[in-house]
Amino acid sequence: MINEEPKKVDVIVVLSGGEGRLEKGIELYKLGYARKIIVSNGLADNLWGKAVSLLPRNSLVLEDKADSTYESAVYVQKIMKKYNYRSAILVSSDFHMRRVKYNFNKVYKSSNNELIYVSSDTSYDPKVWWMNKHNIGITISEYVKIIGNTFGVHGNDAKRKLYQYVEVFFYE
Numbered sequence: 001m002i003n004e005e006p007k008k009v010d011v012i013v014v015l016s017g018g019e020g021r022l023e024k025g026i027e028l029y030k031l032g033y034a035r036k037i038i039v040s041n042g043l044a045d046n047l048w049g050k051a052v053s054l055l056p057r058n059s060l061v062l063e064d065k066a067d068s069t070y071e072s073a074v075y076v077q078k079i080m081k082k083y084n085y086r087s088a089i090l091v092s093s094d095f096h097m098r099r100v101k102y103n104f105n106k107v108y109k110s111s112n113n114e115l116i117y118v119s120s121d122t123s124y125d126p127k128v129w130w131m132n133k134h135n136i137g138i139t140i141s142e143y144v145k146i147i148g149n150t151f152g153v154h155g156n157d158a159k160r161k162l163y164q165y166v167e168v169f170f171y172e
Contacts (some may be wrong), residue, residue, distance in 0.1 A: 012032035018093035068154035073107035
């Protein structure tokens with residue numbers, strides 16, 4: 001799992017979709033690592049509403065177009081350019097961070113932005129991922145999506161497309 005040491009940056013980016021992500025972003029904000037937070041795909045799961053209720057509105061920037069990790073990278077990069085942000089801490093779930101880093105590095109490869117990847121803790125345990133259905137589901141989902149991302153398929157389309165390929169190769 002990827003979890004880098006935070007340092008002061010221009011902005012903290014919180015990706016939607018998992019337990020503890022917003023809380024970790026707020027913790028880093030309150031510790032003074034940045035003065036702004038971008039909430040990516042912020043309308044999902046009422047993440048934006050929660051953020052606005054916990055932090056000053058002027059410290060938050062809403063990104064509301066992303067529908068996948070890859071799209072988060074694309075739209076967050078546009079916001080970073082708009083506000084002239086050069087560095088960011090990216091916050092996501094521990095199990096999701098490998099795919100976050102893969103997609104953001106792909107989108108930001110020709111930029112001079114510094115990206116730091118800080119994980120929020122979850123109940124997922126990679127050392128015993130096969131021990132319960134929840135961890136098995138997360139592991140399979142993450143690998144399916146990263147394989148899909150490698151071939152340019154993102155979000156839920158990645159899962160659907162990979163399952164189609166599995167059917168073609170194994171059942172026909």
